[in-house]
Amino acid sequence: MNSTTRTQKVVPAYMAHYVIRTNRYDEVVSWHKAFFQADVVFSNDFITFLAFDDEHHRIAIGRLPGLTDHDPQASGIDHIAFSYRTLEELLHTYRRLKGIDILPFMCLNHGPTTSLYYKDPDGAQIEIQVDNYATSTEARAFFHSETFANNPIGVPFDPDLLCDKLDQGVPVGELLKQGSAPVSDSQKH
Secondary structure (H helix, E strand, O other): OOHHHHHOOOOOOOOOOEEEEEOOHHHHHHHHHHHHOOEEEEEOOOEEEEEOOOOOOOEEEEEOOOOOOOOOOOOOOOEEEEEEOOHHHHHHHHHHHHHOOOOOOEEEEOOOEEEEEEEOOOOOEEEEEEEOOOOHHHHHHHOOOHHHHHOOOOEEOOHHHHHHHHHOOOOHHHHOOOOOOOOOHHHHO
């Protein structure tokens, strides 16, 4: 290791994969295959490797009989998030998943992102999102805004209304703003 390497900030190039352990093996494998439109790289009776891009695998799912059910009150990782390039891609994915009865349990415009949250059969949470700003500098600036200080979680939105507005030709820049697709009073309950 040279002196330059010792003084430089060295960080991972990307997130390679995550591993799920489950006692609902077939159900969890099927869900993740459908959710990500993933290909099976390898599978046997106790482990499956899935990929949805050019990485050799992004998800591994292992069968571990005797596990207890997910406790949402336990500490640990809350969710894993995946970004799409455009709002159109995100909403296409929402529609595709809705068509196979995979529905988000929460939809939030956080300010920096527009995000849909899902739970797999074990309760593991997956967020899919799109950035609301063209650059990370702009997105980071939002964290220092009064809007974020007053509401760091974000604003709920109706994904069907957002899809309808996109289909009607409302500019994407308008749709990425908080409040562009408000949840109706009947949906709040």
